[in-house]
Amino acid sequence: MSILYTATYSSRLHTFRQNSPEVAELIEQIAVAIKHERQPLKPESLVNVLIAHADALVMQLPSCVARLDNWLKVLAAYEGKALEDHEVSAFVKAATRLGGPSGLQAG
Numbered sequence: 406m407s408i409l410y411t412a413t414y415s416s417r418l419h420t421f422r423q424n425s426p427e428v429a430e431l432i433e434q435i436a437v438a439i440k441h442e443r444q445p446l447k448p449e450s451l452v453n454v455l456i457a458h459a460d461a462l463v464m465q466l467p468s469c470v471a472r473l474d475n476w477l478k479v480l481a482a483y484e485g486k487a488l489e490d491h492e493v494s495a496f497v498k499a500a501t502r503l504g505g506p507s508g509l510q511a512g
Contacts, residue, residue, distance in 0.1 A: 414452045417459070425463045431499050432459045435477070438492050443485025465505030473500050 414436065421429035432455055441451055458476060461469035474497045480487040501509065 411448050411452050413449060413456070417452075417456050421459060421463070425503075427503055428459050428462050431462070431496065431503065432456075434499075435496055438488060438496075439480060440485070440487045444480055444483050444487040462500060462503050462508070465503075465508060467507040468510045470497065470500045470504035470508035471510065473497065473504075 418429055418433060421432065436452075436455060439451065439455075441448055444451070446454070454476065458469070458473045461472065474493070477488055477493040477496055481490050481493050
């Protein structure tokens, strides 16, 4: 089952669409791309991590893009390869536009 079917994801995606459509689009793309069955987190936990990263992007917190990049790279490096490297690159490029000038700072 895709993480798109959790109640938390649906509710938060709706909120993001109203308040920050660009972030909503990015997290939706990430959620669709993650092969959740190839990583150890339960869908609800995976959603919680994704939403935390989305919240940080919306607030343009320092190093929000760097932290998202690290997490996505972990998913790509995990033995099941839950994401492809080219997907990580595309998502980080999009997040860089959204995370503000301090988003890339190492945290």
